[in-house]
Amino acid sequence: MNIQGENKTQNRILSLLPLWIVIGIFMIGPLLVMAVVSLMESNVYGGVHFKFSLSGYRQILFDTNLFDEIEFNPAYLIIIARSFMLALAATFLSLLIGFPAAYFISRQSDRVKNILIFLVTIPFWTNLLIRTFAWIIILGKGGVIESSFNFFGLLDEESSLNLMYTNSAILIGLVYSYLPLMVLPIYASMEKMDLRLLEAATDLYSNRIELIRKIILPLSMPGIIGGSILVFVPCLGAFIAPDLLGGGKKLLLGSLIQFQFSYARNWPFGAAMAMFLLALVILVLIFNARLNRKHREYANQK
Amino acid sequence: MKGKLLKILVSISFLFFSTSVFAAGKLNLYNWADYTPEDLIEKFEKETGISVTVDTYDSNETLLAKLQAGGGSTGYDLAVPSQHFVEIMIKEGLIEKVDGIKDMSNYKYVAEQFQGPSFDPNQDYSTPWQMGSASWAYRADSYSGNGSSMMEFFKPSDEVCGKVAVFKSPEEVVNMAHLALGSSFCSEDPNEMQAVMDLLIEQKKCVAVYSSEGINERLMSGEVIMHAHWDGYSQVGKWEGVDDLTYAYPKEGVVGWFDSLVMPKGAKNVEEAKAFMNFVMHPENMAMLSNFAAYANAIPESSKYLSDDMKNATNIQVPDGIPVKFGQACNKESQALIDKVWTKLMQ
Numbered sequence: 001m002n003i004q005g006e007n008k009t010q011n012r013i014l015s016l017l018p019l020w021i022v023i024g025i026f027m028i029g030p031l032l033v034m035a036v037v038s039l040m041e042s043n044v045y046g047g048v049h050f051k052f053s054l055s056g057y058r059q060i061l062f063d064t065n066l067f068d069e070i071e072f073n074p075a076y077l078i079i080i081a082r083s084f085m086l087a088l089a090a091t092f093l094s095l096l097i098g099f100p101a102a103y104f105i106s107r108q109s110d111r112v113k114n115i116l117i118f119l120v121t122i123p124f125w126t127n128l129l130i131r132t133f134a135w136i137i138i139l140g141k142g143g144v145i146e147s148s149f150n151f152f153g154l155l156d157e158e159s160s161l162n163l164m165y166t167n168s169a170i171l172i173g174l175v176y177s178y179l180p181l182m183v184l185p186i187y188a189s190m191e192k193m194d195l196r197l198l199e200a201a202t203d204l205y206s207n208r209i210e211l212i213r214k215i216i217l218p219l220s221m222p223g224i225i226g227g228s229i230l231v232f233v234p235c236l237g238a239f240i241a242p243d244l245l246g247g248g249k250k251l252l253l254g255s256l257i258q259f260q261f262s263y264a265r266n267w268p269f270g271a272a273m274a275m276f277l278l279a280l281v282i283l284v285l286i287f288n289a290r291l292n293r294k295h296r297e298y299a300n301q302k
Numbered sequence: 303m304k305g306k307l308l309k310i311l312v313s314i315s316f317l318f319f320s321t322s323v324f325a326a327g328k329l330n331l332y333n334w335a336d337y338t339p340e341d342l343i344e345k346f347e348k349e350t351g352i353s354v355t356v357d358t359y360d361s362n363e364t365l366l367a368k369l370q371a372g373g374g375s376t377g378y379d380l381a382v383p384s385q386h387f388v389e390i391m392i393k394e395g396l397i398e399k400v401d402g403i404k405d406m407s408n409y410k411y412v413a414e415q416f417q418g419p420s421f422d423p424n425q426d427y428s429t430p431w432q433m434g435s436a437s438w439a440y441r442a443d444s445y446s447g448n449g450s451s452m453m454e455f456f457k458p459s460d461e462v463c464g465k466v467a468v469f470k471s472p473e474e475v476v477n478m479a480h481l482a483l484g485s486s487f488c489s490e491d492p493n494e495m496q497a498v499m500d501l502l503i504e505q506k507k508c509v510a511v512y513s514s515e516g517i518n519e520r521l522m523s524g525e526v527i528m529h530a531h532w533d534g535y536s537q538v539g540k541w542e543g544v545d546d547l548t549y550a551y552p553k554e555g556v557v558g559w560f561d562s563l564v565m566p567k568g569a570k571n572v573e574e575a576k577a578f579m580n581f582v583m584h585p586e587n588m589a590m591l592s593n594f595a596a597y598a599n600a601i602p603e604s605s606k607y608l609s610d611d612m613k614n615a616t617n618i619q620v621p622d623g624i625p626v627k628f629g630q631a632c633n634k635e636s637q638a639l640i641d642k643v644w645t646k647l648m649q
Contacts, residue, residue: 044633044634045366045370045393045631046366046367047394075646078649079649141523141525142523142524164510164511164525165511247509247510247512247513248511248512248513249511249648250648250649251648256645259644259645262361262363262364262367263361263363263641263644264637264644264645265363265366265367265637
């Protein structure tokens with residue numbers, strides 16, 4: 001009995017070994033390289049000098065002015081704050097659209113449900129870059145939106161709605177890209193919901209708003225949290241939509257890191273920024289785990 | 303199960319077999335996007351039996367970063383950096399010395415002033431590809447200026463404000479600002495760089511987009527009227543239908559560049575790469591390059607093979623008295639200043 005048990009544990013460890021090796025090589029490895037690079041001295045033409053230095057991290061907050069004095073530099077903090085705001089806005093908008101959509105899907109018959117979920121996943125079959133380019137054609141001058149406005153006589157040929165190269169264009173791009181990641185988890189948690197609860201509540205004279213607030217919302221909370229994380233995290237590091245739709249006029253975290261590795265040739269700073277972004281994401285995930293735990297405790301109490 | 307494995311092995315061995323039969327050798331070329339004419343590659347493959355794979359990049363910086371990160375195992379046999387990046391790559395040991403460039407049969411066609419250029423005085427590393435300049439272009443049908451001053455671009459009039467587009471990379475933009483202000487490239491003077499920054503921040507109010515891609519499409523749709531541009535590429539835009547697209551040759555000058563073929567460290571197909579270098583220097587082949595990308599070249603005899611379109615290309619003819627100033631490799635101090643300016647601009 002005992003020997004068998006040991007064998008089982010051994011087997012489990014052995015059978016998981018390939019997984020650990022893959023994670024080790026393809027995930028931890030590159031991260032370690034980044035961590036090491038972030039602690040090196042930069043070489044003016046790219047690459048690093050193998051000498052320990054914290055300048056990459058120091059540069060996030062401080063800068064030397066013209067007289068070689070160290071002073072506080074808010075430039076990168078502004079960029080970080082902007083990325084945060086944009087990611088938050090995109091998450092909020094996705095939630096606003098995704099929640100009712102998920103509810104609607106979960107209320108359909110099985111056949112329709114399957115078709116709708118299938119439709120939600122279709123955009124993932126095409127590369128993100130191409131889908132974002134498509135938005136240029138939709139929003140751009142003489143694009144789909146403007147020409148239909150022209151057609152109905154709402155806009156004359158010469159003028160333009162100036163939809164492209166704005167923050168709204170970035171938001172549209174982000175929400176469009178990551179909306180399915182919001183819909184799917186919420187749908188999953190609504191699917192499991194016991195419909196009798198809704199019936200019972202209506203029997204007890206609760207109105208629609210109460211129905212949503214007291215039953216649907218709490219029960220789909222895990223999905224909402226999960227979906228929000230799935231949307232927020234990639235939005236934080238996004239650089240395709242800001243670049244193509246926003247006109248690249250303002251740096252975001254993702255484009256700032258890319259800039260350091262290409263044009264600025266300051267690899268340690270780019271790596272330090274990437275580690276900083278990673279730390280932010282881990283913080284968000286910890287926050288999420290705590291929320292989930294609280295939610296579970298709350299659910300158990302009930 | 304066994305049968306399946308056998309099938310896979312057989313098909314894999316066929317794969318190796320077929321490539322070794324059809325190609326005498328292989329060549330991996332890493333070049334700028336929209337810069338390699340297909341007919342030229344086909345001609346080379348036909349003449350030599352070497353099969354060519356072309357991969358593309360969007361800036362000198364991308365190429366440099368790739369070579370730095372690859373550390374001699376990028377898999378590319380040839381790349382096409384601009385003059386100052388050739389210099390950097392030599393200094394950083396990122397490209398191979400190529401034996402006997404001067405003894406190549408087509409080397410004699412290279413114009414004397416381009417033999418042993420300043421960035422490669424003994425012609426140990428590079429052979430010429432194309433050359434041109436960076437400045438800006440405008441749609442003459444919607445703009446009343448004549449492109450005679452760099453300031454038309456940096457201080458746009460109300461007519462074009464909001465319809466100006468600028469390159470996405472700092473290097474050429476900062477150099478153009480230096481031309482406009484009369485300061486020198488790679489300046490280490492904080493005051494001069496402050497002036498550059500002020501100029502760019504002032505200009506940004508009128509800028510619709512910072513991008514180095516899809517320039518001609520943006521001009522064609524009328525989304526922008528004025529765009530930072532390259533001479534040859536603007537000529538291609540003109541051919542493709544933006545009839546009034548005019549490349550500006552401001553009195554302050556334009557930023558010149560000279561692209562060369564070089565061999566990245568660790569290149570596997572050395573002989574094939576040399577064959578391609580030699581092939582490109584032949585006037586007929588060089589003309590194919592120019593006919594395609596509309597840039598000038600360093601082989602005078604190629605003019606015999608230029609298309610009529612190319613002979614009449616107005617955007618690439620530098621008017622008398624307009625200086626062409628070549629971009630340089632900046633040192634750490636001035637590079638740091640450029641980065642600061644750009645970060646502040648994009649903050």
